[in-house]
Amino acid sequence: MNILVTGASRGIGAATFTLLKKTGHRVVGHSTKGSDTLIAGDLMEPAAPRDIWDTALDELDGTIDVLVNNAGIYEGVADNAPDEQWHAAWRRTLTINLQSAADLSRLAVSHFLDRGGGGRIVNVTSRAAFRGDSPQHWHYAASKAAMVGMTRTIARGYAAQGILAFGVAPGFTVSEMTEEYLAGRGGAQIVADIPLGRVSTTDEVAETIRWLAIDAPASATGSVIDVNGASYVR
Numbered sequence: 001m002n003i004l005v006t007g008a009s010r011g012i013g014a015a016t017f018t019l020l021k022k023t024g025h026r027v028v029g030h031s032t033k034g035s036d037t038l039i040a041g042d043l044m045e046p047a048a049p050r051d052i053w054d055t056a057l058d059e060l061d062g063t064i065d066v067l068v069n070n071a072g073i074y075e076g077v078a079d080n081a082p083d084e085q086w087h088a089a090w091r092r093t094l095t096i097n098l099q100s101a102a103d104l105s106r107l108a109v110s111h112f113l114d115r116g117g118g119g120r121i122v123n124v125t126s127r128a129a130f131r132g133d134s135p136q137h138w139h140y141a142a143s144k145a146a147m148v149g150m151t152r153t154i155a156r157g158y159a160a161q162g163i164l165a166f167g168v169a170p171g172f173t174v175s176e177m178t179e180e181y182l183a184g185r186g187g188a189q190i191v192a193d194i195p196l197g198r199v200s201t202t203d204e205v206a207e208t209i210r211w212l213a214i215d216a217p218a219s220a221t222g223s224v225i226d227v228n229g230a231s232y233v234r
Contacts, residue, residue: 002028003026004027004056004068005068008038012070012173012206028060044092066122066213071096077090097143097144102150112162119163120212124209125167130148130169164220166223169226169227172199196230196231198229200227205227
């Protein structure tokens, strides 16, 4: 499979990028600044999704079979912040977490249709889409809930053409960004809320993404899989 993974420089994205390559797929990864192995693209820029898509398409010889929308941010804003700061935070989070994923999904669907149908989109959402988040993260929860709605709309709209859409909803996840926090007082409170007794690993989420991207049956299209240790069940 030829696969594009956004936000592949760290955390879930890096684990997914590595796993998909290890399992024999041709993978192009993206990050904001890029690197020797990742293409660059600042998702706050309106032109970035198309530039990322076109670059990946060139690197994959004109064919992309799977899009993994993983890029996202988790930045808080106080509920009593000044209006300008509040609006800027919402604009940034919705642009990066939702608008860019929608733009890339639209390009993927168009590509899949142009070649006669068939293709997969996997969107990395969050348990926050269903259970909400902290008072500083209204915008984050809203962006992830909207991503679930978008995923299901794509699944319903294009299943007849063999275009499948899935979501994965992680809870708190171990990564290089969270290890220090989990070792402190905040970690104990987080783990106490997880019946499994530990947070998920990035490798566990990556394996779920791999399964959805490659092996999940077509009839599962529209599904969103929770990977949160039963900290939220529905």
